[in-house]
Amino acid sequence: MEHIRTTKVEQVKLLDRFSTSNKSLTGTLYLTATHLLFIDSQQKETWILHHHIASVEKLALTTSGCPLVIQCKNFRIVHFIVPRERDCHDIYNSLLQLSKQAKYEDLYAFSYNPKQNDSERLRGWQLIDLAQEYKRMGVPNSNWQLSDANRDYKICETYPRELYVPRIASKPIIVGSSKFRSKGRFPVLSYYHQNKEAAICRCSQPLSGFSARCLEDEHLLQAISKANPANRYMYVVDTRPKLNAMANRAAGKGYENEDNYSNIRFQFVGIENIHVMRSSLQKLLEVNGTKGLSVNDFYSGLESSGWLRHIKAVMDAAIFLAKAIVVENASVLVHCSDGWDRTSQVCSLGSLLLDSYYRTIKGFMVLIEKDWISFGHKFSERCGHLDGDPKEVSPVFTQFLECVWHLTEQFPQAFEFNEAFLLQIHEHIHSCQFGNFLGNCQKEREELKLKEKTYSLWPFLLDDQKKYLNPLYKSQKFAALEPNTVSFNFKFWRNMYHQFDRTLHPRQLVCNTIMNMNEENKQLEKDIKDLESKIKQRKNEQIDGVLTKDLLHTVHPESPALKTSLCFKEQTLLPVTDALRTIEGSSPADNRYSDYADEFSKSEPAMVSVEYGVARMTC
């Protein structure tokens, strides 16, 4: 609280981001310990979590006040005009402090209290059990076993304690191999395909330089390939562009030499590094934040940002993995440089393509816990949770979510969850409201005592499951997904990058409607059953001759006619109010052609009538 100098500023204007006619809402701005809150004159609230703030900018003073532009990590951009410069300055300084914390303990998760007791909290953390997950995959088994080599994080600090390795790989081999791998991240199991007996393994780049070899590492790779009885060779996939991998050789790192390893097939897949991805997203956001963007500028901006090209590259790599396993029965070892960014993307997406379990709500959580959280994707650095090196920030996980979204678009029935689920997860990797994504690896999380001091996100999402269900989901239909990555299958993800720009969205939601219909169907079917059983019961009673006036009275209030009419009422109400609410936002004043309204009124000022308030629609 010591950073907050002003808690309330009145007469603040919130500008519409895309309007060229400087339309605005006036209201009051509040600053709390955790949020920035704007309440407009119609009592509509806009909450912005301090941790979501990516940047705050104070622009040059104008006649109407001092402009303050806040960009958020969830791609919300708000543009306030604060009447007094002093207030603006205070808020600006407070937000700078509040949005960049120096210590984990100051993050929201450590103060967030959803009113649960300790045992509930613990149960929440136990919801996702990775040992259980490996068991589901079918390990340990005759070829794979749990290794205790990293029990105390001695071999690799950024790996979890529990790792699965080929049964024939002895501890000295593991230790030897880990010394030959960047950050000690030696090859371990990420996903085991039970039917094919093939595995996806992951690691970091070898410290091969120009000629170095490591017999233990070679043995370990051989052990992985032997653990797959169906195929003698395995793929080693380096997810970096070849040029980058070669450059690493000069620094004593690099990639596997096919001659030194028996039976490997080496492959580059060319995904760019975190710095390229960061600036690509930057460019994308610059383009689509432009006021009065033309179609041509949008597409040329989309092209020059390279964003969709990068998404396609990640997807292609995942497909390569899935194909190697499904078509060739071959195991795959994946690495990039350190094996926690591109490797996480590719391994998790590959598993998602192969295993329908990961396409369920629970399974998707497990997947994130396994390939991202436990294997040490540096969430805190990549999301900039703390005031740190801005060069470490990169939208690697966002790209993963976008790839999944593209899959949900291509396979509308293959996923149990919908887009809202992905958006919600994206919201929380940055919110620091839950402990799951804090820290950069498991060891760090244990040191922070996150399980005792914070809550897990997953049980909260599961409680809200209804919101995230895909009404068209069909569980059995797709075993392995075979997406088509032809260029025109990749589209700009408007609902992510313009999540808060409501005027750009479709005005009616199909998903909700179908969901409601499904719900109503179920309810109606249940009603029918109830009624039928009641009729049966009463018929029996009639036959028994026990039908009395009293009984009739008690039954009557629930007569089907009454009940049906109630149902119908609800039904007709639901979609209509829904439509009304959503369409309310759909007024010509919200859209850019409204700016021609100025033209309309230029000649005869007496006729000026279009004001945002007036333009609200009612039935």
Next chain:
Amino acid sequence: MEFSELIRTGRAQAELLRGPEAPPLRGTLCVTGHHLLLSPGPQATPDLWLLLLRSVDSIEKRVAGDSGTITLRCKDLRVLQLDIEGVEATLDIARSIEALSSLESVITSYPFYHRPKGLRLGDAWHFHPPERYYKRVARETTAWRLSEVNEDFSLCPSYPRAVIVPRAVGDDALARSARFRQGGRFPVLSYHHAPSGTVLLRSSQPLTGPQKRRCAEDEELLRAVLEGAPPGTRGFIVDTRSAQTAKHARLTGGGTEAKAAYPGWKRLHRPLERGRPLQESFVRLVEACGDLEQSMDRWLSRLEGCRWLAHVKEALSTACLAAQGMEREGACILVHGAEGMDSTLLVTSLAQLILDPLSRTMAGFQELVEREWIQAGHPFQLRCAHSAFSHARPKHEAPTFLLFLDCVWQLGRQFPLSLEFGEGLLLALFEHAYASPFGTFLCNSEKERCLCEVRTRTHSLWSVLNQPKEQRKLRNPLYVLNPLAIWPSVEPQSLRLWQGLFLRWIHPSEPSEVAWEKVWQIVTDKEKTEGSQPMVSASEPQP
């Protein structure tokens, strides 16, 4: 003329490749007067494969050894490949298809021979006469009348016999106004917006010429429009050309309304692409969609370069401007470009779809297409003579109607519950506008259709589309009546390429079709469960 003169060979053995999804078909190929047939032989499936020759847009032949290959690119963007035994046979068949697919005579075209089972000639031709729309207008206002001044098409060859005009203006004045407008297209009512009492009009450009001529009756007509509306109503003339182009048009006898001559009316210029540039945009988009191997960057730059989505955006925002003028400003709107048969209709029809809930129903949309495109004299025969594949030098071709359908599709995507019809109807209209066994889209105007006796000698497309068995393909299962205006977002982020049309044959999307089927199932389930409840209550024993 006999078709047989153009058919050089009766038959040949061939194999047909129909794209990535469908299995190849083998059998006897046969060219008839209107069709290409492939009969798969007795042992295989008895289905006859049939292609209307009129729908062939371009034909390419190659011979190698003793066989040949013909690639047919169709107007609905399908690409077919025929592998034919025998060099002579290949060349003969190719020449026959070339000759037969480019016949220009209307009265020997297939619709005049097509006699589908279960339909009677003359059915559905009286679904949507202008008189019917006038009945609706007459219920809402008395300021307008139905004029039969064009009864014999002498005033305006591209208008229907009956048009809706201000009650205060006599037929003589209309005749003078017609002489002052290109092609005789004087201002007529396109849509009456009952809630605001304002109207949407369309016409062609005034023939002011370099001398800035005026026409008192034309001015009177527009004055009467404002007088018929609520007091104080202003008017806007939405010119679909740039101010520059409109000015240039004066040199060739055209022009635009002078401000002083039409008090109360103000001109707005909203240039829309038309004619050849629009056709080229279409061609380039289809070319880009045909390349499956291109990189992401190349694809995006071609999508940008073809400018198609920019045209979609312009058309939609101009329509929104017109709609907004009526609904929000309470102003009357006159839309015209040069001839008033292309972008003008695009704007007036889209504006109605935005404002009028009735035009978003199945029947209402068909009426809109009939009234605002077919009867309003959009020259379908000229505009849709060739599609995107033709090598012929384009003369009058332009995909204006396709652009309209694309805009409607975009509206449907943004308001998925507000249109009673689905993508299926839009695809069908696209297909039939370019090549059809039905008479609905034949000819360029009502006058021509009367001369050819289209109504009595061909079947109407509407009668087929309204058959119960077609409904599942054409309807939107999620439709709920939405009484409000639907204002779309026209930001580039909100517009999408219409994959269902442009990639329909290249990249069929099976999973989304299955998903759509599932939506239908949920909806029909719902109807069933709802329907079964009253039955239960009916079986309720009476006390």
